[in-house]
Amino acid sequence: MECILQKFGGTSVQTKNSRLICISKIKESIYNGNKTVVVISAIGRKNDPYSTDELLSLVSENFKKNNPLYLDKLISCGEIISSIVFTSELQSNNVNALPLIGQDIGILTDNNFGNAKILNIDTSNIEKLLSENIIPVIAGFQGVTSDGNITTLGRGGSDISAVKLATALKCDRVEFFKDVDGLMTADPKLVSKAKSIEEISYEELFELSSYGNNIIHPEAVKVAMDENIPIIIKNTFNSFKGTVINNNISKDEDYFKGMTYLKDCIQIKIFKNENLNNENYYKVFQKISDENINIDFINIFVDHKVFTIYKDDFEDIKTILNDYEIKYEIIRACSKIGIVKANLKKISITIARLIELLHREGIDVLQTNHSNMSIWILVKNSDLEESLNIIHENFFDKK
Numbered sequence: 001m002e003c004i005l006q007k008f009g010g011t012s013v014q015t016k017n018s019r020l021i022c023i024s025k026i027k028e029s030i031y032n033g034n035k036t037v038v039v040i041s042a043i044g045r046k047n048d049p050y051s052t053d054e055l056l057s058l059v060s061e062n063f064k065k066n067n068p069l070y071l072d073k074l075i076s077c078g079e080i081i082s083s084i085v086f087t088s089e090l091q092s093n094n095v096n097a098l099p100l101i102g103q104d105i106g107i108l109t110d111n112n113f114g115n116a117k118i119l120n121i122d123t124s125n126i127e128k129l130l131s132e133n134i135i136p137v138i139a140g141f142q143g144v145t146s147d148g149n150i151t152t153l154g155r156g157g158s159d160i161s162a163v164k165l166a167t168a169l170k171c172d173r174v175e176f177f178k179d180v181d182g183l184m185t186a187d188p189k190l191v192s193k194a195k196s197i198e199e200i201s202y203e204e205l206f207e208l209s210s211y212g213n214n215i216i217h218p219e220a221v222k223v224a225m226d227e228n229i230p231i232i233i234k235n236t237f238n239s240f241k242g243t244v245i246n247n248n249i250s251k252d253e254d255y256f257k258g259m260t261y262l263k264d265c266i267q268i269k270i271f272k273n274e275n276l277n278n279e280n281y282y283k284v285f286q287k288i289s290d291e292n293i294n295i296d297f298i299n300i301f302v303d304h305k306v307f308t309i310y311k312d313d314f315e316d317i318k319t320i321l322n323d324y325e326i327k328y329e330i331i332r333a334c335s336k337i338g339i340v341k342a343n344l345k346k347i348s349i350t351i352a353r354l355i356e357l358l359h360r361e362g363i364d365v366l367q368t369n370h371s372n373m374s375i376w377i378l379v380k381n382s383d384l385e386e387s388l389n390i391i392h393e394n395f396f397d398k399k
């Protein structure tokens with residue numbers, strides 16, 4: 001008998017009909033003789049009555065800023081409602097189930113409300129239900145502090161709940177049910193030939209999820225990698241086999257595993273000859289670091305420095321540069337595109353080929369970056385979709 005944890009996302013439990021489909025997945029797992037644990041997200045997405053975004057919209061920005069403890073009490077309600085409603089429907093369909101919410105779950109966190117970290121998990125309540133052949137329906141995204149206050153785990157926190165619980169329960173695998181056919185090679189909304197990935201390594205998915213692909217929270221991927229718990233991403237609404245995430249790494253050197261992107265970045269250039277006799281030219285990166293502002297695509301040359309930031313950080317960066325009397329140039333509305341593969345080889349050759357392919361179509365590559373698992377380029381937002389399709393055709397489409 002295997003222990004399977006099934007995690008259902010918000011769109012999977014959005015309507016009564018979709019929840020009936022989820023119930024069929026649980027029944028199938030039970031029929032196959034598995035001990036089955038369920039973790040559930042809030043019902044639906046933005047504009048749905050009990051979604052996290054909709055609950056957040058009920059209170060003012062000032063309240064959010066000044067009352068993190070009570071804000072967590074509010075937004076945890078989405079998963080609590082979802083777990084109880086879903087349990088009711090399971091019982092109506094002859095599945096013996098009970099909800100576990102808040103303190104009942106056994107997740108102990110720190111008191112960093114809104115982005116709490118899990119400190120310990122007591123699985124006794126869950127194991128008691130399993131021993132009585134009762135399906136635990138666990139509200140994701142939440143835990144409690146040592147003094148009993150409810151906390152939430154940040155965006156994507158239900159993913160973290162699921163994998164951490166699976167680790168504590170020594171589950172054989174985690175099944176994530178989404179509204180897509182597993183992980184895709186690219187965003188199918190922009191790349192018409194994007195296709196499902198049958199298998200991908202933890203390291204590759206971690207790289208993708210850390211930089212734009214939000215199918216699973218990167219911390220959840222890291223926990224699964226550390227504990228070597230296989231993950232399967234499945235489509236709630238069909239029987240497609242989905243994507244398996246494990247330790248296996250493809251040896252195919254010619255094709256990449258996945259592609260991601262981040263829109264609305266800003267490139268900043270600081271030229272030395274425009275900042276002569278300004279000692280702050282050499283101190284600006286340290287100041288940015290001290291202010292905990294994320295920058296990347298950092299290149300330092302003899303005569304200039306260049307880096308990128310996210311649009312939301314521009315006002316903070318501008319304040320620093322102006323306070324330091326630094327003269328600079330910017331290019332707005334840029335997009336980062338990343339292609340990912342473990343044990344990446346021929347990096348310089350691949351970058352040169354990328355630049356040449358895009359240049360043929362009149363697309364300028366503004367900057368490049370790479371690691372041992374990914375290659376990144378910077379293009380203008382207006383060139384994003386065409387760039388994605390060109391890259392996919394040449395690096396992902398096996399003939």
